[in-house]
Amino acid sequence: PRPIYLSRHGESEYNVAHRIGGDSPLSPQGRRFAQNLGRYVEGEVGEGEIRIWTSTLRRTIETARPLGRGTVEWRALDEIDAGDCDGMTYDEIRAAMPKEFEARSGDKFDYRYPRGESYRDVIRRLEPVIVELERERSPVLIIAHQAILRALYAYLMDKPPRDCPHLSVPLHTLVKLTPQTYGVMEERFELGP
Ligand code: F6P
Numbered sequence: 676p677r678p679i680y681l682s683r684h685g686e687s688e689y690n691v692a693h694r695i696g697g698d699s700p701l702s703p704q705g706r707r708f709a710q711n712l713g714r715y716v717e718g719e720v721g722e723g724e725i726r727i728w729t730s731t732l733r734r735t736i737e738t739a740r741p742l743g744r745g746t747v748e749w750r751a752l753d754e755i756d757a758g759d760c761d762g763m764t765y766d767e768i769r770a771a772m773p774k775e776f777e778a779r780s781g782d783k784f785d786y787r788y789p790r791g792e793s794y795r796d797v798i799r800r801l802e803p804v805i806v807e808l809e810r811e812r813s814p815v816l817i818i819a820h821q822a823i824l825r826a827l828y829a830y831l832m833d834k835p836p837r838d839c840p841h842l843s844v845p846l847h848t849l850v851k852l853t854p855q856t857y858g859v860m861e862e863r864f865e866l867g868p
Contacts, residue, residue, distance in 0.1 A: 676853055676854040677813060677814045677815075677854075678814050678851050678852060679808065679814070679815050679817070679831060679851075679853075680716075680725075680814065680852075681819075681849070681850040681852070682712060682738070682817070682818050682819075682849045683819065683820060683821060683824060683847075683848075684732075684735045684738040684819070684820065685701045685704070685705025685706060685708035685709045685712075685734070685737070685738045685847065686701065686702045686704045686705035686708065686847070687699045687700065687701055688700055688701075688702050689762075690702065690705070690846065692764070693764045693766075694762055694763065694764055695760065695761065695762070695763060695764070696755075696760070696762055697761060698732050698733055698734075699733075699734065700733055700734065700737060704867075705737075706737070707868035708846070708867060709737060709739075710741050711847075711867075712738065712742070712849065713741030713742045713743070714741075715849065715864065715866055716742055716816060725744065725814045725816055726747065726813050726815045727739055727742060727745070727746040727747070727815075727816045728746065728747050728804075728816070728818070728819075729746050729747070729749070729818045730753045730818075730819050730823070731748045731749070732753055735818045735819060735820070738818050739818050749804060751801060751803055752801075752817065752819045753823075754819075754820035755788075755791070755792050755793075755794070755797050755823070757788045757791050757792075758787075758788035758789050758790035758791020758792070759772075759791065760772070760775070760789070760791065775788075775789065783840040784836070784837050784839070784840050794825075794826065794836075794839060797826050798836055798839075801823070801826055801827065801830075804827070805827075821844055822840070824850075825839045825842045825844050826839050828842055828844060828852075829842060831852050831859060832852070832859060832861070833858075833859075846867070847867035847868070848863055848864065848865050848866070848867070849866055850862075850863050851863070851864065
């Protein structure tokens with residue numbers, strides 16, 4: 676049974692500054708993770724086939740680069756759109772828009788950022804990705820973002836969608852999901868620098 680690999684992009688400049696969204700490049704640590712991921716996938720796959728899907732944001736594209744293989748860029752894999760809050764820190768949101776901050780804490784699944792998205796919106800736009808993922812016969816490595824991978828992980832592991840905003844999908848950790856006769860085997864590899 677072919678595995679599905681999930682990874683967040685390497686640490687970005689915005690991750691370092693605690694800013695959400697944006698389209699910043701990788702930090703030096705993030706670039707090191709990308710190298711480690713490249714070596715790891717080389718060891719796992721060797722001459723074999725693997726599809727590599729990224730978002731259209733530079734932090735995922737830069738993370739895929741050391742793999743030295745073809746990639747497919749999906750807009751549907753771009754991070755949750757934080758709308759008017761894009762580029763802010765959580766502290767800045769709490770100070771400038773306390774009502775919004777509170778509303779999101781109260782219902783993170785259905786909360787929609789002003790002129791942005793909710794987790795529920797994200798799950799809806801991931802549908803074509805999931806259709807293609809089910810159709811694909813080769814292993815697939817998806818390099819994407821925290822909210823996106825929470826949603827995909829919940830789907831693949833059969834977790835209730837409502838739980839997905841709270842699932843742990845840390846940076847610099849490759850998640851390998853291998854379908855079994857009953858359920859899915861999960862392995863996590865910390866490839867951090
Ligand atoms: O902080 C990194 C990040 O990918 C942001 O770009 C995004 O808004 C956030 O994580 C999503 O996580 P949460 O839903 O917990 O805010």
